[in-house]
Amino acid sequence: MVSFWDLYATVYDSLxxxxxxxxxxxxxxxxxxxxxxxxxxxxxxxxxxxxxxxALAKRxxxxxxxxxxxxxxxxxxxxxxxxxxxxxxxxxxxxxxxxAFPDNYFEGIISVHTLYxxxxxxxxxxxxxxxxxxxxxxxxxxxxxxxxxxxxxKEAMNRGGLGEA
Amino acid sequence: xxxEKLDVFYHLFILGLFNVVLGKRQGSGIYHYWSESELKxxxxxxxxxxxxxxxxxxxxxxxxxxxxxx
Numbered sequence: 001m002v003s004f005w006d007l008y009a010t011v012y013d014s015l016x017x018x019x020x021x022x023x024x025x026x027x028x029x030x031x032x033x034x035x036x037x038x039x040x041x042x043x044x045x046x047x048x049x050x051x052x053x054x055a056l057a058k059r060x061x062x063x064x065x066x067x068x069x070x071x072x073x074x075x076x077x078x079x080x081x082x083x084x085x086x087x088x089x090x091x092x093x094x095x096x097x098x099x100a101f102p103d104n105y106f107e108g109i110i111s112v113h114t115l116y117x118x119x120x121x122x123x124x125x126x127x128x129x130x131x132x133x134x135x136x137x138x139x140x141x142x143x144x145x146x147x148x149x150x151x152x153x154k155e156a157m158n159r160g161g162l163g164e165a
Numbered sequence: 166x167x168x169e170k171l172d173v174f175y176h177l178f179i180l181g182l183f184n185v186v187l188g189k190r191q192g193s194g195i196y197h198y199w200s201e202s203e204l205k206x207x208x209x210x211x212x213x214x215x216x217x218x219x220x221x222x223x224x225x226x227x228x229x230x231x232x233x234x235x
Contacts, residue, residue, distance in 0.1 A: 008183050014176035021223040028221055032231050113227075116196045125211045132234045138213055140230045141221060143198040 009049060009071035016051045025112070029139055030055050033108055036137045037061075040107025045095055045128065046114030050076030050088070056110075057088045064106075066093040095124050104133040112141045201228055208232050 015022040029052055033042060040061065044053040047065030049072050057063045065088060067073050076090050093099060096118055109128050115121045128138060190196045199207075205215055213232035221229040 004186070011176050011179045011183065014173070014180045018173050018177055019180075019223075025222050025227065025229075028219075028229060032217075032229065036231075036233070116198055121197075122207060122211070125207055125213075129211045129213065129234060134234055136234050137216075138208070138232045138234065140204070140208075140232070141227045142204060142230075143226055144200060144220075144228045145198055145226055 003069065005069040006071040009069060009075055012049050012072070013051075013075065025141060026051060026055055029110055029112060029141060030059060032139045033061070033110060033137065034059060037107050041105070043101075043106045043109045043128075043131070045109055045111040045124075046117075047076060047090065048072045050079050050090065052110055052112055053088050053090070054079060054083060054085060057085045058083075061087070061107075063088045064101075065090045066095070066099070068092060068094050095127075096120065099127055099131055101131045103130055104136075105131045106136060107133060108137045108139065110139045113143065115140070116143055199228065204228055204230055 016026060033056060038060070042056050042061045042063050044050075044056065044063055044065040047053045047067045048069075050065055053063045053065035053076065065076060067076070067090075070092065073090055073092055080088050080090065095114070109132055111128070115124060118124050132138060187196065201218055205218070208215060208230065212235050214235050216231045216233055217229075219229045221227040
């Protein structure tokens with residue numbers, strides 16, 4: 001059965017390609033990661049189509065991207081291949097189950113727009129804690145209020161030449 | 166006709182519609198969003214030390230939180 005997230009995967013890359021706030025968030029997350037570590041294995045939890053994984057891999061990190069949506073991962077794998085990037089491993093894993101990584105394994109973990117979909121986010125955070133090394137960093141970007149549609153629509157209008165210049 | 170612009174418009178428009186669905190799911194409690202205090206509490210309880218909290222993303226709708234495992 002095709003899920004909502006599988007359908008979302010078909011247009012998701014409009015965000016990194018055309019939506020400036022997303023592009024800025026991408027830069028901010030990579031900058032946050034690089035403040036505390038310049039190497040090591042970073043987990044991109046809920047990697048979607050791999051935008052953050054690819055950005056981190058280009059900065060020299062080894063990245064493990066995990067997601068549970070087949071089409072998101074398929075797209076991520078295509079992008080990885082097209083970019084000729086080797087230092088990303090992409091895995092289909094359910095974040096709401098115990099993750100198949102040893103304790104203290106990752107140098108850092110990023111989670112962007114992922115926890116809000118979890119039924120029991122506390123358990124997911126607990127699992128991140130287990131697999132992150134001591135003093136490892138956790139960079140989290142989550143919604144603090146409902147997504148505002150108008151900025152996306154306005155940008156679509158402007159890009160389509162239908163709004164203000 | 167500028168097909169490239171039209172293509173961008175189409176994709177962002179469809180994306181906007183997906184976000185309407187997401188917004189409705191959030192509003193009905195299927196998904197949830199987080200206040201700064203709630204996020205801090207969850208992370209602290211799990212054993213993380215908060216390093217920074219910044220507003221980010223479209224209309225500062227996100228909280229970008231960096232924390233360290235103690």
